Amino acid sequence: MRVLVTGGAGFIGANFVHSTIAAYPEAEVTVLDKLTYAGNPASIEGLERVELVVGDIADADTVDPLVKDADIVVNFAAESHNDNSLRDPYPFIRTNIEGTFRILEAVRRHGTRLHHISTDEVYGDLEIGEPRKFQPGDPYIPSSPYSSSKGASDLLVRAWVRSFGIEATISNCSNNYGPYQHIEKFIPRTVTNLIDGIRPRLYGTGEQVRDWIHVLDHNTAVWDIIHKGRIGETYLIGADGELSNLDVTKLILAEFGREPDDFDHVADRPGHDQRYAIDNSKLVEETGWEPHFKDFSAGLHDTVEWYKTHEEWWRPQKEAVEAKYAKQGQ
Numbered sequence: 001m002r003v004l005v006t007g008g009a010g011f012i013g014a015n016f017v018h019s020t021i022a023a024y025p026e027a028e029v030t031v032l033d034k035l036t037y038a039g040n041p042a043s044i045e046g047l048e049r050v051e052l053v054v055g056d057i058a059d060a061d062t063v064d065p066l067v068k069d070a071d072i073v074v075n076f077a078a079e080s081h082n083d084n085s086l087r088d089p090y091p092f093i094r095t096n097i098e099g100t101f102r103i104l105e106a107v108r109r110h111g112t113r114l115h116h117i118s119t120d121e122v123y124g125d126l127e128i129g130e131p132r133k134f135q136p137g138d139p140y141i142p143s144s145p146y147s148s149s150k151g152a153s154d155l156l157v158r159a160w161v162r163s164f165g166i167e168a169t170i171s172n173c174s175n176n177y178g179p180y181q182h183i184e185k186f187i188p189r190t191v192t193n194l195i196d197g198i199r200p201r202l203y204g205t206g207e208q209v210r211d212w213i214h215v216l217d218h219n220t221a222v223w224d225i226i227h228k229g230r231i232g233e234t235y236l237i238g239a240d241g242e243l244s245n246l247d248v249t250k251l252i253l254a255e256f257g258r259e260p261d262d263f264d265h266v267a268d269r270p271g272h273d274q275r276y277a278i279d280n281s282k283l284v285e286e287t288g289w290e291p292h293f294k295d296f297s298a299g300l301h302d303t304v305e306w307y308k309t310h311e312e313w314w315r316p317q318k319e320a321v322e323a324k325y326a327k328q329g330q
Contacts, residue, residue, distance in 0.1 A: 001027045004070035004112075006057050006103065007077030009033035011181040012117070014043035015215045016074065016222065021047055023223070032057065032066055033077070034095075042313055043180045057099035060106070067106035072113040072226065075103055078153075080119070080146060089145035096149035097156070104160045107168070114168040115226050116157045120211070120236065121147035122172060125273035128209055133277040134172075136234045143273050154234070161232040169229045171222060173237040174278045177299065178215035179306045183314050184321045187300075190249060191307045192314055194256045201325075204268030206246030209275040213239040214299040217291035224287040238278025239291040251297060255304045266329065 003020060007013040008031030020027055029050045033039040034057070044050055055062035057077045067073055077099060079085065079092040100116070107114045123134045124141030140155075142148035160166045177187045190200040221237045229235055243251075250260040283289055293299035307314060 002069060002071045003027055003029045004032060004066050004073045005029055006032045006073065006075045006099075007039070009035060009039035009041055009043055009052065010076060011038065011043075011178075011185075012176055012215055012218060013074075013076035014040070014180045015178060016076065016219045017044050017047065017050060019216065019219045020223075021049060030066055030070065032062070036079075038080070038182050040180070040182075040313075056095075058094050058102055060102050063102045064106045064109070067103065067112050068110045070112055072115065073103060073107060074115045074117065074222065074226075075100065076117045078117070078150065080150075085144050085146035085149075089149075092145050092149040096146075097152045100153035100156050104156060104166065104168075107166050108160060108164050111167075113226075114157070114166060115222060116154065116168060116170045117222070118154050118170055118172045119147065119150050120172050120174050120238070120276050120278055121273065122151035122154060123276075126275040126277055128207065128275050130275075133211075133238075133279040134236060135279050136172075136236055136282055158232070158234075167231050169225050169231060170234040171225055171237050171283075172234065172278075173218050173221075174211035174213050174239075174241070174276055176213055176215045176218050178303050179310070180313070181215075183317055184324075186245065187248065187252070187303065188307060188314065189321070190252050191255075191304050192318060194252065194258065195308060195311070196318070198322075200249055200252070200263040201266045202245060202249050202263050203266060203272065205265070206249060207244055207274075208272060209242055209244050209277070210248075211238045211276050211278050212241035212243060212248070212296055212299075213237065213291065214293040214302070217293055220292070221283060221287075221289045224289040225283070228287040230286070235283045235286075236278045236280055237283060238280045239294065240280070241296045242275075242277055243296060248300075251300055252304065255301060
């Protein structure tokens with residue numbers, strides 16, 4: 001089995017590569033990654049049966065031969081940081097929309113199976129306290145250049161399935177956490193700040209609710225969709241892990257034996273979505289998938305321990321990240 005993983009040096013993609021190599025001894029994995037700030041070759045360094053190709057998914061000449069040689073393409077490649085999309089939307093348009101187009105055209109030419117990774121943020125947000133969760137057929141109401149560009153990429157995949165008959169599935173996942181996540185993100189930044197004795201910082205009141213899932217569980221769901229999902233269908237991946245950002249901060253503080261109010265508030269970002277929540281019933285009913293980390297606290301403890309014991313991975317990034325946030329007053 002020859003697997004092309006785009007964005008495979010990023011957070012979720014790198015974890016997917018690790019789990020694929022572990023679960024499928026016959027698999028040969030090619031990683032295509034542009035190695036922007038979020039792509040780190042150290043995340044897949046030393047893995048056998050893995051080849052790294054440095055390149056851009058929006059470059060047809062790079063993408064085409066790799067897709068031709070693959071049995072399946074799993075497209076994780078994306079610009080994915082909301083704050084960055086507000087400062088400069090163009091990279092999100094190029095990677096998330098044009099890049100997906102290039103992959104779709106290569107898949108169409110060579111008849112290669114595709115699984116496209118997306119986000120629950122394409123659905124907009126929900127009211128805090130309301131009972132409903134996102135459903136696969138919900139309308140797209142994105143709030144940022146990031147989520148709107150991901151929504152556009154999903155629509156392209158659906159159109160290529162219907163118009164050209166490509167074999168593709170889509171998954172929209174809730175907030176991931178776990179090893180190899182860039183330390184500018186909420187959980188790893190909070191954890192590494194506490195390791196360094198720095199008080200954590202929290203956007204606004206922290207009342208925004210996210211549906212958290214460990215990256216290991218996301219990736220087992222992806223493989224279940226690839227093996228058991230129906231072509232042309234969209235599956236929502238979530239682990240019933242709804243918690244506010246404030247609650248997550250307090251749980252991380254508890255991991256370090258700190259008081260629950262030992263953090264600072266900073267100005268909220270524009271257009272900050274209030275609540276995400278995933279209804280994963282279609283995924284569970286059709287594939288039989290279930291998460292390993294059903295308890296967020298257990299998954300969080302696992303994640304904190306990973307950052308404590310892998311300082312050599314995140315330390316080189318830390319000074320630049322904190323300097324950037326200091327310049328922004330955060």
